[in-house]
Amino acid sequence: TKLKCLTFPAGFCIAHTRGFNVGTAGAKIFTGLAVEEFGYTVQQLSNNQGKWLLVGSPWSGYPQNRKGSLYKCDISASSVICQKLNLADSVSIDGVQSINVNMSLGLTLTPITCGPLWAQRCGSQYFYPGVCADVSPQFTLQSVFSPAVQTCGGPMDVAIVLDGSNSIYPWPDVRNFLIKLLENLDIGPDKTRVSIMQYSKDLSFLYHFSSDQNKEKVLSAASNIEQKTGTETNTFAALDNVRQTAFLLENGGRPGATKVLVVVTDGESADGHKGQEVIERCNRDGIIRFGIAILKQSANIQKFIEEIELIASTPTENYMFNVSSEKALINIAGTLGDRIFNIEGTSQGQEFQLEMSQVGFSAHQTNKKDVIMLGAVGAYGWSGTVVHQTAGKSHIFLKNAFEKILDDRNHSSLLGYSVTSVMDGSSEFYVAGAPRAVHRGQVIVYSINSQNQPVIIDSQRGDQIGSYFGSVLCPVDVDTDSVTDLLLVGAPMYMSEEKSETGRVHLFTITKGILSNQGRLEGPSMLENARFGTAITVVPDLNLDGFSDVVVGAPLEGNGQGAVYIYNGDRKTIRKQIFSVTCSFRNHSNMRICYSIITVYY
Template identity: 40%
Template structure:
């Protein structure tokens, strides 16, 4: 009789799906079924010129093909395509969700990669957006320019040039800055309201066409009161939550100066920050002392004067302060970006949420590798609400004196169910002290972290903790093993063979239980780059494991299958 060798996966009759060249089709895959149909969801992060997309591939029919989701186009009102860079889409999870950790929002001259995930239905339509770390831009500003158009302003063309130049310094657009202009002399004219010109091009064209209203009087108090009480109102395009900023440009003392205190009090009640510019041309041309005028304009400006007050010799000199004025305005708004944080430190602006995901019994655990200056963190979205640990939550495991170490906590996430009923969250930090660390912890609704145990890598550069996998071998609901990968672990002759560590789950702690082994060949392998659980692998009700090795066989890649032994996994692969 001949000999035969058993197998779990029939590689001789595989069904191969192919995507567009250079799209990295297969970056992530997810099995998905419903109504008797079976599908394979496939991520292609470089599809569509790097925008990224996912494909839905039918399983079971020999001639079935893959349908593109077209997530890079505007659908369902979620503005996924218009707002986001889908590069590194898609991290996939069930029920169907797709995450793009590099989803970015443009704020002024900065680009913040906070990340975003979306919920899909069976028709691949977007039914919800998960962007818990997306933050309002610091340039979310409503600005009213109050321009003196009285007879004494001369030449008007210089004021137009200044207006065009300062508008060019603002970041105009939805979610950022919008500008309105009010011109005054004896009368008030709202030249245009907030948001009336939604693009920089439209604003600059309006500035070029602005004519002087003229008038014998300069009623500055009336103009300021009108701007603060009416021009920022929703009826005039004002937005709730936008920073309100008033910019007053005038060349003479007001004829209603006794009304200034009341007008400025209205501005203060509405949280309007005021910049004021005194144009001295009229006084210098007549050789008059501008001291009282300067005192009034300083009174109009918010405190301190050195930040909010400007004076120029004449109308032409307005253009000499454009850069300084723009820098001060942007500095004001930038200060609000990290309110309450360490100076110069990032909070969640670069969190890249969704870099890793894990389905909890009542929600989702999301990794945030870029949070807190790339120290990393996690976020739980569950029936308990949205829980974000503060920066100091993991301070004992990641001391502040190791600042800028970029541990990448949240590079991988999972959870363990201990035999006693306690649940522990798991997060990998593969760059911690260059050796890597895995933290097992509890997270309460207030964001307080209680660390139960920390596992340390043993080799520099091994990326220990880049992948983690909890295994319930017998299907009883309790976790039996935790697998921790170190895919760039160096073996003989400095080959990137990779290693997968096995930890046995006890009543309250984990203990080392050896490691899994790839084939003993001298080659680069990166064994452990992907880990997966396979329920009922050998039709015995037990859960086995598969381990990916993408560099094996000269980058062709390999998948290793590991069977269950009593309470653990056999260290040698079965297929």
């Protein structure tokens, strides 16, 4: 059997013959654009037309965008031309406003391909849940899915209550703020509806909720609003009136809609003694409230602030704004609009949950072939999590599943940066890397219980800050008995005492899910900026001794020339000394050639 080991990006291929020697003569080279990261991922695929390489180019389209693409390369053909597959435009989810620009399709490529930066639009907001799809043997996308796709904010009725008393001046500044705020809302019959009111001594309705609302109509009405005027400011009487009447069905309110109230005022109310009881009634009715205070020297600032804090929902910092003048209102209109929209999108203003998940940042098909693991590095404020995709169903593990073991106080672990699985007899254990956990990196081993929830078995942390320990994972069955003998963990940013990013690869045995440190592979010189361990893979027996071997990429070695290190298997372990260094040649454009490694049979 003839074997070729391909290393990318830049599409470089290193040929191996039957024997122990490894050389580059006669290599078949597939090339693509380096700026598009051609070759970032590679997968072999067979169909009735032959054997192919499927090559990821996740920055395809750069610099206009990084939509990403896949290429098919015929292994058996005499030519070395790869054909681009225009698949990115086929990515869509029913009922979702898809934003395919910059999604980096092809960043991961196993039996599926993913675009972790695929976005969806909800009103004026963009979320990045990520998207994945099966690639058929005929090179078409099938079963496009996005496990973390968001349900855009449901129907929302927003009542905007403006203080129109004489102290508000100049009025056009308030009107400009109102228009800017409305421009930031997703207004429509089945989306956000708006009612506009003014008050001083009493409350006046200027524009009701209606079933035919659209942004153009509401903006037209807002642009013609004149100041009510008046010498009294009965804020709480106005709010109670809004609570009782504005959201009624006869005034265009919807029973299932989220009720939101926005009040803008410039001073202490004349009926502050009613405040507590009015707000308690608003709370009982489930009305979410934003308080905007225009602070003026003539007001009792402390008492006024206390009043606005009472009006605003909790946590107050998310629902209260203050500005120094009517003119300054315009500066908060965009932020206020986003906060209103995010009531539905991010658990009423709290931290992001799954909105920025980037599902598909990593992917792995388990040994038993019944689960595809997907990393979701952006979930839960970038603590990260893992998704298990099984038979068309997605299981997204909640934050509390890994929260205790990560101890992620800074929300930056990036769990799911890498994923894999290991076998111990008939038992399969799942492994996920979190290269920024506690700044040192972490690897977590877990199983799945009968309730389909993860059970933490073991964890290991890196020993150097910033090393990105856990960013690369590679299980090795040295003697091919279907039991994982070693787990190799890359720390490609590991810095030597000479301040070079040499990189390291750590060895762990794994027994019933428990990791045991077995040292590390001997790699580049401590003086070398190599990033050794950026890519790690198992290759079939190169030296014909009956044991699988391991190849480790060091893409920055030799001033970016790149190198591949080969380590021979030995019974149930790996010899830590280097057998050979290859890739030690410079291509015509000085590209890095050892970012990803794959073994191909033909």
